Amino acid sequence: PRDLPVTRLDAAVIGAGVAGLYQLHRLREMGLDVRAYETGSGVGGTWYWNRYPGARFDSQAEIYQYWFDEAMYKAWQPSERFPAQPETERWLNWVADRMDLKKDIQFDTRIDSAHFNETTQRWDITTRQGERIDAQYLVCCMGMLSAPLTDRFPGQSSFQGQILHTALWPQEGVDLKGKRVAVIGTGATGIQVIQTIKGEVGEMTVFVRTPQYVIPMRNPKYSAADWAGWGERFHELKQRVRSTFAGFDYDFDAPPWDSLTPAEREAVLERLWDDGSLSLWLSSFPEMFFDEAVSEVVSEFVRRKMRDRLKHDPALCELLIPTDYGFGTHRVPLENGYLEAYLQDNVHTVNCRKTPIERIVPEGIQTADGTVHPFDVIIMAVGFDAGSGALTRVDIRGRGGRSLKEEWQREIRTAMGMQIHGYPNLFSTASPLAPTAALCNMTTCLQAQVDWVTDCIAYARAQGKTVIEPTREFEDAWVAHHDETANKTLVVKTDSWYMGSNVEGKPRRLLSYIGGVGNYHRQCDEQAAQGYPGFAMR
Numbered sequence: 298p299r300d301l302p303v304t305r306l307d308a309a310v311i312g313a314g315v316a317g318l319y320q321l322h323r324l325r326e327m328g329l330d331v332r333a334y335e336t337g338s339g340v341g342g343t344w345y346w347n348r349y350p351g352a353r354f355d356s357q358a359e360i361y362q363y364w365f366d367e368a369m370y371k372a373w374q375p376s377e378r379f380p381a382q383p384e385t386e387r388w389l390n391w392v393a394d395r396m397d398l399k400k401d402i403q404f405d406t407r408i409d410s411a412h413f414n415e416t417t418q419r420w421d422i423t424t425r426q427g428e429r430i431d432a433q434y435l436v437c438c439m440g441m442l443s444a445p446l447t448d449r450f451p452g453q454s455s456f457q458g459q460i461l462h463t464a465l466w467p468q469e470g471v472d473l474k475g476k477r478v479a480v481i482g483t484g485a486t487g488i489q490v491i492q493t494i495k496g497e498v499g500e501m502t503v504f505v506r507t508p509q510y511v512i513p514m515r516n517p518k519y520s521a522a523d524w525a526g527w528g529e530r531f532h533e534l535k536q537r538v539r540s541t542f543a544g545f546d547y548d549f550d551a552p553p554w555d556s557l558t559p560a561e562r563e564a565v566l567e568r569l570w571d572d573g574s575l576s577l578w579l580s581s582f583p584e585m586f587f588d589e590a591v592s593e594v595v596s597e598f599v600r601r602k603m604r605d606r607l608k609h610d611p612a613l614c615e616l617l618i619p620t621d622y623g624f625g626t627h628r629v630p631l632e633n634g635y636l637e638a639y640l641q642d643n644v645h646t647v648n649c650r651k652t653p654i655e656r657i658v659p660e661g662i663q664t665a666d667g668t669v670h671p672f673d674v675i676i677m678a679v680g681f682d683a684g685s686g687a688l689t690r691v692d693i694r695g696r697g698g699r700s701l702k703e704e705w706q707r708e709i710r711t712a713m714g715m716q717i718h719g720y721p722n723l724f725s726t727a728s729p730l731a732p733t734a735a736l737c738n739m740t741t742c743l744q745a746q747v748d749w750v751t752d753c754i755a756y757a758r759a760q761g762k763t764v765i766e767p768t769r770e771f772e773d774a775w776v777a778h779h780d781e782t783a784n785k786t787l788v789v790k791t792d793s794w795y796m797g798s799n800v801e802g803k804p805r806r807l808l809s810y811i812g813g814v815g816n817y818h819r820q821c822d823e824q825a826a827q828g829y830p831g832f833a834m835r
């Protein structure tokens with residue numbers, strides 16, 4: 298690596314998605330010599346990679362936004378309440394062009410390693426494409442759900458048909474028309490795929506392991522007049538999303554559960570159900586996160602809706618309606634015609650709780666009962682090494698040569714999800730122990746983190762300090778606060794990527810901070826206002 302050409306920078310940003318674009322803008326605005334590095338050939342991050350049929354966000358367009366430029370907010374016209382991936386990718390390209398960001402982004406470049414050099418007090422970074430970067434600050438804007446689990450089953454390479462990973466969906470060359478298609482996975486991703494391709498494929502077999510509570514999405518078109526209306530509320534929304542529990546414009550504003558009669562509770566649930574958004578989950582009764590009895594009432598409300606849509610078919614209800622965990626204790630997907638897919642004659646199911654997938658064979662998928670299910674195409678919607686995976690897939694070494702990957706194999710810890718003790722001048726967004734995906738509307742939290750990181754760097758520079766790093770004590774305190782908050786909820790009792798339990802051997806800890814977005818920002822702001830007492834500057 299010593300012979301590689303070296304680029305010297307004040308700051309290297311990894312990633313050109315929602316966070317990376319804004320981080321590049323903020324650091325450039327500060328006058329730093331900064332460059333962003335992006336594995337993809339275009340901007341967008343999540344919205345660049347996840348091109349699978351039906352991909353869209355579950356936050357409303359009016360709040361899945363940047364807040365640093367009112368004119369920009371008003372100038373973009375979302376076509377509907379929950380726009381799909383192609384529109385979101387176009388939007389992020391439009392933002393990047395408007396801000397003239399692309400000239401400072403190096404595409405098709407994967408960061409392989411980042412080692413902190415204690416002599417120079419700078420990061421020594423290498424790319425797979427054969428370049429070295431020498432940067433004072435390293436800001437990882439690599440996303441929370443960006444390390445896809447690709448090698449899930451033995452025998453994958455033997456398959457004679459086409460295997461498609463939702464998070465690595467090809468830009469072209471996919472034709473599902475009339476094909477025998479398998480879908481593995483019924484998380485938020487699998488659900489969007491299934492409902493979208495159900496009319497196009499010949500036969501589809503869904504391999505269902507853990508069923509999901511789902512909410513039908515209400516996705517009206519947005520006219521120019523609608524958008525002008527949102528534009529008028531720009532300042533109000535901008536303030537609002539920073540203070541609510543989950544960074545949406547709605548909050549837990551139902552009356553206390555105990556103050557209502559069963560009929561009144563039902564009326565609240567019905568009203569939120571009809572909104573067709575995540576408000577049933579993130580703005581109804583917070584008691585459902587703490588109290589098993591409340592959780593059961595809300596869960597049963599959703600199950601009832603699901604049973605009706607499944608026409609009370611006993612086998613489908615048994616397969617597709619959750620009973621062993623509570624509504625909202627992991628990601629609740631919005632959907633549109635997902636359950637109805639199973640009523641179609643060309644849609645079949647395999648219950649992986651009874652007959653798990655054993656291996657992939659040349660003709661298709663072999664289950665534990667010895668059956669080989671033949672397919673032309675296998676779609677893997679099997680999820681991500683969430684939160685930590687993006688960082689541990691890079692060989693990151695901090696002070697004393699410590700390896701982040703090795704440390705996080707034992708315990709995943711951060712200080713407010715933005716810095717890690719032992720890794721000076723390494724910052725990150727969407728990392729473990731900050732409010733992230735679904736427990737926060739991503740654009741809200743990413744921008745707040747970018748702002749905090751930028752202000753922190755500016756402060757250290759103004760003080761004439763070269764490096765900044767959280768103290769062990771502060772990180773310990775954050776981890777303890779995070780765990781204490783998490784352990785009061787039912788979320789920690791449910792297995793999912795939220796807890797890291799979808800990846801074998803991953804230490805169990807809630808990856809997203811659940812103390813509320815407003816509360817999180819207050820604590821971050823407090824650190825800044827007090828001169829970063831939890832951080833050591835040298």
Ligand code: NA7
Binds near residue numbers: 481487506654680
């Ligand atoms: P998820 O939510 O992790 O879903 C992955 C799905 O794949 C889930 O249904 C898994 O079942 C299933 N899976 C994984 N491995 C297997 C095996 N071996 N056999 C059968 N089924 C399997 O990922 P998504 O991409 O859907 O969503 C991630 C987030 O992205 C989402 O929450 C949004 O915030 C955006 P399991 O639950 O493990 O039983």
